[in-house]
Amino acid sequence: MQPTAEQIEQDLLRPLFHSSGKYWVAVAIAASLLLAGVAAFGYQLYAGIGVWGLNSPVFWAFDITNFVFWIGISHAGTLISAILRLTNATWRRPVTRCAEAITVFSVLIGAIIPLCHIGRPWLAYWMIPYPSERHIWPNFRSPLAWDFFAISTYLTGSTTFLYLPTIPDFAAVRDVSTGLRKKIYRVLALGWQGTPRQWQRLEVAMHIMAVVIVPVAVSVHTIVSWDFAMTLVPMWHSSIFGPYFVAGAIFSGIAALILAMALLRKFLHLEQYLRPIHFENLGKLLLTMSLLWFYFTFAERLTAWYGNSPPEMAVFWESIRKHFAPLFWTMVVCNFIIPVPILAIKRLRTITGTAIASATVVVGMWLERFLIVVPALEHKFLPYSWGTYRPTWVEDTLMASSFGMMALLYLLFSKFVPMISIWEMKVGLQSHGGVPMVAPAEGHVVLEGPQ
Amino acid sequence: MAHKWGMVVDLDRCTGCEACVVACHAENNIPTAGEDQAARGRAKHWIRVERYWEGDFPNPRVRFQPVLCQQCDEAPCEPVCPTYASYHTPEGLNSQVYNRCIGTRFCANACPYNVRFFNFYNPAWDKPLQLQLNPDVSVRSVGVMEKCTFCVQRIKAAEIQAEAEKRELKDGEFTTACAQSCPSKALIFGDLNDSASEVARLASSNRGTKLLGELGTKPNVTYLERGTWEDATHG
C-alpha cells in the first residue's frame, strides 16, 4: 500500500514538530560529548599540546587519523547522491538527503580538527591567503595549503549541494508553520513558490553541482592522501595513496550512510521510506567497495613486501606481525572478512545485516587510518630514533567528542529539516514500473518522466 | 661568492663523548624536558650521537653517528610547511622561523633524519638556571618547531663583525658550538664555497658519504667513513 502525497508530507514533517523523549536524551548525550571535547580542547590550549600523546618522532597520530577518517566519511554522501542523481537511479530518493547531510557535517568536523591540532591554533588563520602584514602568502607548495583549499571548496560545495534540494522542503515546512518557525523557514525557503521557472533553475543548479561535486570530492581525499604520499616516509611515499584513500573514503562513507539510515529508519519510523531494497542496493555498493579496498590493500602490501626495501619492511612487519599486528588483523576482519559474506549472501543482506557490516567497516576504516599514520612515523629511516605512541585521555576525549558532534549535528538537522526529501518522494510517485514511487501533491509539477 | 655553510662529521674521529650534545644545549637555550617528558619521548637533542650495535659478545662492535640537521639543499621539510616557517636561506641554511610556525608538525614528519623537535609545552627553567640563557638565541614558545640552526647566531655575529671591519670572513674565525667543543675534531664547520676552507677540503674526501643520500635530500653534512675494522679472532 503506497503512501499518498499527503501521507508523505505528514510522515516526513512529523519529526520537525514532535520529538520523543528518547530524542532529547540522545541530544543530551551527544551535546555532553561535544562539551567534553570543548573542555578538553580548552585544557589543551591552557596547558600546551603536550597533554596529547604525541612525541618525537610520532608527531601525528589520533589527530590526523580522525581528520582523515571524517573527511573519508564525507565521501559517501555527496558522491552517492551526486552519482546516483547523474545516473538517474531512482531508488536514491529517500537516501540523498541523509547522505548529503553526513557529508556536510563530517567535512565540517574534518575541517575543525586541523585547526585544533596545530601547535598554535590561534594562528590558524595564517592558512588563509590574504595580503598579510607579514608580507608573505601561504606556501602553495604545501599539501596542507592544498588541504585548505580543497576542504573549504568541498565544504562550500557540499553545503550548497545539500541546501539546494532542501529549498522546496523548507517551503513545505513554511507553508504548514506559524509564528517564529514560519519566519525562519520563510528565510530558508528563499521565496520558493514552486513555479516552473524556479523548478527549472533548481534542476539546472542541482545538475551543475552534481557534476562538479564529484571531481571535488575525488580531489579532496586525494589531496588529503598527499599529506602523506608527498613525503619520503617509508610506506607513505606511495603513488597508490590517491586512489586508495578515495576508495577507502567511499567505502567508509557508504558504511556510515547505511548506519545512519538504519538508525533514522528505526527512530523516526521511516520504515515505509527506507526500505530493504535501499539497504540491499547500498549493501551491494558496500560489498563492491570492500572488495576494492581489499584489492588496494593487498596490492600496496604485496608491492612493498616484494620490493623488500629495508625502511619499508620495518614498517611493514610492524603491522603484519609485530606490535601493530592485533590492530592490523582486526582491521582486515572488520573491513573484509565480516562484511563480504554478509553482503554477498542475499539472505544475509538485510537491514540488520548491512548495518552490522557497516558498523564493522566504520571501525575497520578508522583502524586503517591509524595504521597508515602511526607505524610509519614510529619507524622512519634511522632506527636509533624510532619511537612509540600512546594516546592520552585528552585525545580520547577529543575523538569521542567528534562523534558526539556528528551525532548532535545530525540529530539537530533531523529536527529542523526533513531527513527525506519530500518533493523528491512525491516526484517518485509519478513513475511507472521499477521501484514504486510516491506521487507529488497537487500543485507540484512532475519533473521526471517514467523510469 | 655567497657563503654556503656546511659541516663534515669524521666518524673515525668521533669518540661518542657527547660534548657536542651538551654544548648545543648550553648555546641554544634548549629546555630540559625532565624525566617524565623524556620518558614520553620529548627530549630535545638538536645533535645526538646515534649508536648502533653489530655482532655479539665476544666480538661486539659499535658505530657512533652524530646526527644533526643536515641543512639539505633539497630539504623535504621545506615544501610542506604551509607558512614558510621552514625555508632555505641564500647561504644554504635550512632556517626555522619561529615566528611563522603555527605548529602543524608536517616538517618533522617529512624529515627523514628525525632532527626536528617540537615544543609541546612552554619551556620553563627552575630559577636561577634561566640566568644562563644565551641572549642571542630566541627562546621558543609552545607549539613551535625547532632544530639545529648551525648556530646561526654565531654566523650572523661573525658576518656583521666582518662587514663592520670591511673584510672577508676567515675560515675558522668562528664555528658552531658543537664543533668548537669536540675534542677529537670530529666536527668541522665552515663555508663550503670557500675552496681553501677545511670543511671544503674534507667534504671532497673519498671517505665522504651523505647520510640517506639516496633520498635525494642533498645534505650539506658530509660523513667521513670510519677506518677499517678487524675482528678479534678467538681461537
Add this chain to the structure above:
Amino acid sequence: MERRDFIKISALSGVMATLEGCRSAEKQLIRFIPEEELIPGIATIKPGVCTVCSAGCGLLVRVMQGEAEVVRHGQQGLIKMGLAKKLEGNPQHPVNQGKLCARGQASLQMLYHPDRITHPIKRTGPRGSGEFQAISWDDALKEVSAHLGTLQASGSANSLGFLSRPLSGQQGELMTKFLKAYGAPPPVWYQPFDEAVLRQANLFSFGHAALPTFDLHLADYVICFGADFLGTWNSPVAQSISYGEMRQGRPGRRAKLVQVETRMSQTGANADEWIACRPGMEGVLALGIAHVILAEKLAPQAPGSRPGSLIDGWQAGLPEYAPEAVEKQTGVSVAVIKRLAHELAQSGLAVAMIGGPPLAHTNGLFNALAVNALESLVDKSSILSFTPQTGDAAPVQATLAALHTLSAQPPQMLLLYEANPVFSAPPATRVREALAKIPYIVSFGSFIDETSVQADLILPDHAALESWIDSVAESGSSRAVASLAPPAVLPLHDTRPMPDVLLGLGRQLGGEVAKALPWATYDAMLRAAFVPLRTRPGSIDVKTDDDFWDAAQTQGGWWSSPSTSPPLAAVKRAPLSAASPQFAGAAADFPFYFLPYVSQSFADGSLAHLPWLQELPDVLTSAMWSSWVEINPNTGDRLGIKQGDLVEIASQQGSVRAAAVLSPGIAPDMVAMPVGQGHENFTRFASGRGANPLSILAPLTEQETGSLAWAATRVKLVRAGGPEQAKLVLFAGGMSAFPHEQERR
C-alpha cells in the same frame, strides 16, 4: 639642593613610585646599583679553570650582562650583573687546547643551580634530617672560630680533621698549611675512584708517582687495558685530541687501537679490535704478549733497570706466561696473543696503557706493573711521558685507609669540602656511623648531599666561576701547566670563598696558623705562589712580578716552554709475581662479576645534580634520568630478563634494583652498572633517582696499596619486576612507558 631640583626629583620619584605600583608585585623588587661595568649585549670572554675532574682544563667563560634576583643585606632585589652564559675550552691552554668535554660544558649549571646553598645555615634538627636555618656569616664564623680555638687550647689540635675532594694547586696547599700549623693531621683527599694504584705503579715503573700523559698523536699502535681514556679517565679531553690526530690527523698514517676490557666502554666502542679478557687478568695478558715478544725477539731488550725488572721472571723471558697458560687464565686465545705481540712490536710507534677496572682488583698493582713493563718494551719514543710539575708531587694516598682511620678514631671536629663518602664509600667503611660520632662538623660545599647533610654548620663556598681558581696539571701535557683564573662573575648569593674563610679563621686563631698563612686574601696567596714561575722559560715573558701576575690572570695561567720530558727510571725493588685477583663472594652463591663503572654523565656521581647531564643520553645505552644494569643478552634469556625489566643485584654487602639493559658488550658472567645515580639527597634533580652501585661494594683492597678494589665484588642477579616498575628512560627506540620489542640495530 635647589627647590626646583627638589621638586623635579620628588615628582620623578612620585611618578616612578606610581608606575611601580602599577606593575605586578614581583616587579616591585628593588633595583640594586650594578657592581660592575658591562655593556648590554656585548660579551666579555674571561679565562676559567674547569674543576669537574682532575684534568684541570682551561676555560673561556662567556659573560654577558643580565638581570638577576639577588639578596643583598637581607633585602631581595634585582641587579644587573655579568652572567656566565657559556663555557668553551681555552685554545691557548696546553691540556685541552680549546676543547671541552660534556661534563665541563655542563659544569656551568653549578653556578645557577636552583638548589645551591645560598647563605650559611646551621643545623636545627637531628643530624642528617636536613633541617637547617639561616645564620649570619659573622655568627657562623664566630662559632667555628670558637670551636677551633677551644680544640687547640685543650690540646686536641690533632683531633681536627679535614675531608676534602682532591685539590691540586694552592687550595690544597692552603688546607695543608692550615692543618700543619694548627697541629692537625694532613687533609684526607677523598674520591671514590682514586688513582693510588696507578700512581704507585708509575712511581715504581717510571719514577713518577703521577698519572701518565700520552702523545697518542705520535702513535701507530695503541693497546689499552681497561682505561676509558676517551671518556672519563685521566685527562680525557687531552687524550681525545691526540686520539683524533692519531686517527685522521696524519695523512696516510692511521693508528690502530686495541682495547682490552671486560665490558665495552665508550672508549672500547672506538677500538679497531676489542678483546674480552677475564677480570683481573689483564696483567697476565700483557705479560703473555711480552713473553712472545721476548721469546721471538721481536723487540730489542734493554738492560737492567727497566720496568720489566719489577716483574718476577722477566729476565728469564717470563716462562710462566707462555701463551697457552695465558689463554687458560685470560680467555684470550693463543692466536690472538701472538698476533698482538707481532703487531705491537712491528707497528712503528706503539704504546701500552692501563687504567680503570684492571687496577681495581686485589692484584691491581701487579696488573699495572705488568702493563708498564710491556709498555716500556714496545714504546720506543716515549709516547708515555709525565707532565713536568711546578712543585713537589703530593704523596700517594689510598683513601680507603684514611676512611678506616676516620671510622676507628673519629676526630672531635671535621671540616668537609665537597667529599661525599656517605654516598660513594663502601658500606663496610661505615662512614655515616663515623660521622655520627664526630661532635662537630662544618661543611664548605655548595650543595646538600648525603655527607654534607650530616654537618652542623654549612659555610657555602662560592661557585667555581665566582672564585679564584688554580690548578696544576698532573697529566695531559708535555709542558708544566699551572692554570689560574680570577672570578669570572660576581657572587650571586651570600656565599664566601672557602680559601678566604680559612685565611680569616687563621687570622682569628693567631699563633702558628696566622704565621703560616700571612695573606689577607686568597688571591694574594695565589700571587705569591705564581710569581716565582716568572723566571722559568714559559708562556709569559715579562720583566716584573706585577706584569706577570696580570698576564697570568688574563691568559688563564702559565705554562712552561716545551722541553724534554722528565726521564723515566724504574726504582729498584723486589720483583712482583702474579697474584690472582680475589673476589668477595663465592662463585656458587654470587655467579656474576660486578663492575660499577665511572659514568660518562656523572663521573663518580658528583655531577648527578646537573640537569643537562641527567638528560644526556648515555652514549651506549641512550638512557636518561635512569640507572641500569648491563647484562649479556644470553644471560637475559637464561634468567628470563627482558630489556627494561627491573632486576635486583645483590652482593654480600647489600642489594640494589635497577632496569636491565641487554648489551652485547659485556661477558655472560658479568654485570655492570654506571655510578652516579642512587642519591638519597642531592638536589631536586638527583635525589631519589635510580640506584647506587657503590653501596653494595665489598671493602676488598688492592693488596699492595690498600686502595679500594671496586671491581672485586661478586653479585647474584634476579628479575624483580617488569618495565613499568623499572621505568627505564631511553632516548633511542621509543618511550620508556610503553616499550615494545626493540630491534638491536
